[in-house]
Amino acid sequence: MPDSSTIRESTATSVVLLATTPAGRLSCGDGTLLDRLGDQLATLPVREVQLLTPGGGLGADLRGVAKLARTATGAVAVIPGDLVAHREALAVLLEHPAHDTGALVSHDATAGPLRPPVRVEGGRVVTAGSSFHIVPEANATFRGVLQAGERDLAALADVAEELAELADTGKLGPVTPVEAVDLLLVGLVRTGVAVRAAAIGPLHADRVAGQNAADAAVAALAGVDEARVRLDTSVKEDDGFFATYFVSTWSRYLIKPAVKLKVTPNTVTGVSFGLALLAAVWFSAGTQSGRLAGALLLYLSFALDCLDGQLARYTRTFSSLGAWADGMSDRFKELIVYIGLAFGSADPAIWHLAAAAMIVLVVRHAIQYSYAGAAADAARVGAAWARPPRSLQESADTRSATGVLKLAQRLERQAVVRWLKKIVVLPIGERTALIAVTAAVWDARATFLALLCWGGVAAVYQLAGRMARSAR
Structure with missing residues (x-):
């Protein structure tokens, strides 16, 4: 019988950490936002973390994700380096024992440049947006963490390659490299992949674009009792x-x-x-x-x-x-x-x-x-x-x-x-x-x-x- 560490590794998620976002290098405590994310991921059931470094723009980033998805043997999560989140918010998706396809969302529907709108129905993301893709009647926002289950890795790779081609030929409008994960969610939803909406509730998960925003996001984390939230969210939100x-x-x-x-x-x-x-x-x-x-x-x-x-x-x-x-x-x-x-x-x-x-x-x-x-x-x-x-x-x-x-x-x-x-x-x-x-x-x-x-x-x-x- 395999030991618990073997079982844990076989069911763990591989993470693609997008260090291509400039804000990931912003200072946070004794390190950077990327360092902070790395420390959090070390406490979660993550098999490995692969750092995707800048080098060729949005198209290159998307092809990098596609390449990793083609060779992965388990679930793959894509996380931007400019994310400031509670550890418990990441756990909502990465610790889920199914390791299925899902996206971290907040039912706060106030959209912004780094929090694109989505529509959630029946616990699934049925429509997703970006600066190019519009979502009518949005009722939530995407908070930057996307996971593809093992059976959807081929779909993730196909979507990433198609989006890379569209981005390189200028057919996606004025999208920016920081929108890579947003576009991947749009692509998965529009190709019919079932994407579970992993709601963060009162927890925080925010992408930031400057030092002031990063400092404010980190300070906001202290205002939430993660243990209490975990207890509260164990009760079904949509029960009878x-x-x-x-x-x-x-x-x-x-x-x-x-x-x-x-x-x-x-x-x-x-x-x-x-x-x-x-x-x-x-x-x-x-x-x-x-x-x-x-x-x-x-x-x-x-x-x-x-x-x-x-x-x-x-x-x-x-x-x-x-x-x-x-x-x-x-x-x-x-x-x-x-x-x-x-x-x-x-x-x-x-x-x-x-x-x-x-x-x-x-x-x-x-x-x-x-x-x-x-x-x-x-x-x-x-x-x-x-x-x-x-x-x-x-x-x-x-x-x-x-x-x-x-x-x-x-x-x-x-x-x-x-x-x-x-x-x-x-x-x-x-x-x-x-x-x-x-x-x-x-x-x-x-x-x-x-x-x-x-x-x-x-x-x-x-x-x-x-x-x-x-x-x-």
Whole structure:
């Protein structure tokens, strides 16, 4: 069995540090901004740091990135030497165990010369800009750190070479060498590569152009408690209403004790499953007190279901296997709770209602996950076989949505509407609350009827949304 250092190196990211930006040589403490970045990278899971030195302008810089991407055997991150950032901000991308393709972004949409606008939807960067590429309805800004996962290295190299050719022939307008990483992000997004938006939250990651700006950026770092931010960001920012306000408000305080006790996320998932099984046993008793006890246990089971994800994000130990096990656990928990409620009811038609509620649940998940899988497959096929769907020479991104999607985008800016959209699809938090409340206050028949009504509305809503997006 390989030792931990071997495993760490095999999954680590290689970094291309762009020393081609003049501001990288600005003073910072006892060294320069480049020195500061090097010290930070030494504390992160980075296999190697390759310094790209100035020598031939933007085209040469991009070809240098392409050359390194062609020979790399793992994820490659491109970082400009003029970046001033919290170590934790870099870790959001570089310590992610998936080592996938992603870009460091801030939801502060105030764009500037060294913070180009982007549009983020569903945790992905769907449109990216530069001084040449325009982003309509931008809702975030790119903060200079771009990582290409191993499977996207060929796409990164192709994009870098194409951009280098366009830059050398003057077809990209008045772009400057400091925009190399911005252009690479534009190219990856426009060629169909899925780029995860790694949000920095209240952390700082700013590119600077002068000594005063560098000094101000370094001073601003001290105003943020990185440890507190790491704890806060372990709680999902885009979670459902019930999970956000009735679980995460207190479950976050269990994260650090769990870490000290060396409790793993998978252990928490197992305990959550056990509590759901006990809830089903109490529901099967068929008494009011049994349903009340079952509702409480079901709520605690869901709270631990939230905690396992929070713990995984805090420790950055999540994995595809863990995510799959968590999802399967959720489905089985609902199934055994339905069975427990049906066993505890004297209504002869209850099994028909339970089966119908389960069918509606399966249909909802099929609508949701089959669409996501098809979209991911289409993106992979497009990146591997097709030419870029949009030319990198276009100065403006003119993609338009259908009337339904335009209306949805406008409404999404309102907080109340955003929460209503989350609630109407009946996510697992709302389903848990619906089951617990209706079972404790009424009976199993009321629970299944409520699930059928709300689940039916959710299925129709999701189907309409998927059809509208597919028609775009």
